[in-house]
Amino acid sequence: SQQGEEDPQALSIQEGENATMNCSYKTSINNLQWYRQNSGRGLVHLILIRSNEREKHSGRLRVTLDTSKKSSSLLITASRAADTASYFCATGNTGGFKTIFGAGTRLFVKA
């Protein structure tokens, strides 16, 4: 079963606005990753945050992790039409050998 739950399921914003997506999970994790998937294509790794980190930045991406609440958020600042895609969180569980993907958020950025 998929561990990560993401909200919102879908998000539509104007170009230039910020987009925030949230992910919750159930068990202890080693790290949490975010991936992007353009329509019908493979997933692209965006950023990884370890369980002992609280915040990480990469370009226009900001990821936070709250292990006490078992949740993470992905913020995309100054969104562009090219950011239109599905975004998945994925967790690596403590002692586990699988990466579990969340249900995903579909982001649509209007030009």
Place this chain on the structure above:
Amino acid sequence: DTEVTQTPKHLVMGMTNKKSLKCEQHMGHRAMYWYKQKAKKPPELMFVYSYEKLSINESVPSRFSPECPNSSLLNLHLHALQPEDSALYLCASSQDERGGETQYFGPGTRLLVL
């Protein structure tokens, strides 16, 4: 080279056909994965190979048969599929198979079973 390649890009097959999907990576990764993804759903893990040995089989029907001929190649042999098997099949690789390792995905094969 950080690319995972998959062939073919698209495949249409009948329920009595036998076909194979191919995946290749040259990053020296020791773990390779097959995922199945339905529209608007997350990828579902099917198989994991670690050091060319089958490590995880997520109770996938036997009409899907994986093969890892060497550390760079991963095949998925298809036989007697059902229409509900139509999906995007994604291959991925990672340095090793520990949970949470960054995975590098291929572009996928879009399969239609008639």
